[in-house]
Amino acid sequence: MSALRNTPVARWLRAMGGPHVGFGLGMLVGLILLIFLIMTTQLGSRGGGLGRNIPVLAIFAAAILVAEQLRMRLPGRVETAPLVTALGLAMAFAGERPGGPITYTAGGCILGVGLSLAIAVLPRHLRRTHADTLVNALDTVIRLTGVSLAALLWRSDWIWPDSVSMLERSRGWADVQQASAMVAIGLLVLLGEAPARAAWRSVQEGIRWVQATRDEVRATTGLSAGVAVTGTMIAICLPVLDLAAVPLMILPMVFTQNAVRRQSLIRETYRQTVTALSRMPEVVGITPRGHAQTVATLSVAVARRMGMKEREVNDLEFAALLHDIGQVTLRYPIPGGATVQAAPVDQQRIADDGAAIIRETGVLGSVADIVATQAAPYRRVVEGQERLPVSSRILKVTNAYADYYAAHSASGEAPAHCHAAALERIYLGLGYQFDPLVVTALEQTLERT
Numbered sequence: 001m002s003a004l005r006n007t008p009v010a011r012w013l014r015a016m017g018g019p020h021v022g023f024g025l026g027m028l029v030g031l032i033l034l035i036f037l038i039m040t041t042q043l044g045s046r047g048g049g050l051g052r053n054i055p056v057l058a059i060f061a062a063a064i065l066v067a068e069q070l071r072m073r074l075p076g077r078v079e080t081a082p083l084v085t086a087l088g089l090a091m092a093f094a095g096e097r098p099g100g101p102i103t104y105t106a107g108g109c110i111l112g113v114g115l116s117l118a119i120a121v122l123p124r125h126l127r128r129t130h131a132d133t134l135v136n137a138l139d140t141v142i143r144l145t146g147v148s149l150a151a152l153l154w155r156s157d158w159i160w161p162d163s164v165s166m167l168e169r170s171r172g173w174a175d176v177q178q179a180s181a182m183v184a185i186g187l188l189v190l191l192g193e194a195p196a197r198a199a200w201r202s203v204q205e206g207i208r209w210v211q212a213t214r215d216e217v218r219a220t221t222g223l224s225a226g227v228a229v230t231g232t233m234i235a236i237c238l239p240v241l242d243l244a245a246v247p248l249m250i251l252p253m254v255f256t257q258n259a260v261r262r263q264s265l266i267r268e269t270y271r272q273t274v275t276a277l278s279r280m281p282e283v284v285g286i287t288p289r290g291h292a293q294t295v296a297t298l299s300v301a302v303a304r305r306m307g308m309k310e311r312e313v314n315d316l317e318f319a320a321l322l323h324d325i326g327q328v329t330l331r332y333p334i335p336g337g338a339t340v341q342a343a344p345v346d347q348q349r350i351a352d353d354g355a356a357i358i359r360e361t362g363v364l365g366s367v368a369d370i371v372a373t374q375a376a377p378y379r380r381v382v383e384g385q386e387r388l389p390v391s392s393r394i395l396k397v398t399n400a401y402a403d404y405y406a407a408h409s410a411s412g413e414a415p416a417h418c419h420a421a422a423l424e425r426i427y428l429g430l431g432y433q434f435d436p437l438v439v440t441a442l443e444q445t446l447e448r449t
Helices: 008-041 050-067 082-093 106-126 130-155 166-170 175-191 193-205 209-278 291-305 310-321 325-329 344-359 365-372 390-410 415-428 436-448
Strands: none
Touching: 050 082, 050 106, 050 209, 082 106, 082 130, 082 175, 082 209, 106 130, 130 166, 130 175, 130 193, 166 175, 175 193, 175 209, 193 209, 209 291, 209 310, 291 310, 291 390, 291 436, 310 365, 310 390, 325 344, 344 365, 365 390, 390 415, 390 436, 415 436
16 A cells, blocks of 8 residues: 555645545545446447447546536536536437447446546545535536436437337437437436435525426526537537547537636626625624625525525525615714614615615616615505515515614623514514515524524
């Protein structure tokens, strides 16, 4: 073992993984043994010979190793690598090269992708904390499961009643039929990942699983379509371009992923700008420090419990962060910045001034609308005088809770008493000032924390 520790591979693992060198070497040795097992049992089956499959799997493995390093993160989601999924689908669908068929089985495809992924993610996992490793390992398992399903549906004969695989059936099809079938299977397995990813978000963030699944499908449908089409393009072009199809056909997806990453950076810049702007009343001493973030966190949790769409949740979060920005226009600050203690006309004036400031940004119109109606009492909805957005009703309740809680906490009361007293004050205005459904969701959210 001491000799192994001085090899270049060991030094590489030591640099990447620190104290986990022994574990890393063990994993690497295990992977090499598994690769040997695949090459001797799976890759050359179906009478095609091992030699024809080695170049194909080698180019796909090399591409997966590179693509795994080009990971991306959609806002609010786990970091992932759609390029790897596209390559895995291409490997599952690949059927022909110039001069003859590609003959590895579904099992060989699954093991090849799995081993390539394991080698690619090992250094990354060794550098992360336990929690990050768990999340990224889950993402890797979900992606591998999707590719495995595609490989089974396309390359296996035992899952079909007549024992003829889709790969064999498609040999007599037109190119359009082949491509359509590949894209359909790709989309099926990729959108099928949504429930698994939603289950993780549901556990971690307390979102209802059905709502989390809907959000996941809405957020990833476009990207999933691009991944499925890219995998299909590589497989369709292999008979013409041979192995050059892999790098050539993956390039458009690289540019697409880069564009998505830039969009995510823009959204993150918006968030940072809004967060900085929200601290203005706190910095000048108008509101307590951390008040805006507290209201935003509560508002997001309540909105998710009530099943709101993700875009609406994002707008509500920004509105909650900026709900007190109108107080900077006041000549005489409200004691403690508690707008819930102000007269209704003053509350509305603060809301209108805050909305006017937000509209000056030119890009947060929906956020300004929420802030402008945050002071309106719920009775206007009951009496049919006004249609208040659910987001405004949530913001009104969460802001009132935070204000009442802070007022009792400043008196030195225990947290449990502050919580009970804040809810009691809200119940005094139930159905008149505050939406009962929102108050119920708030109580359920606070009980979970």
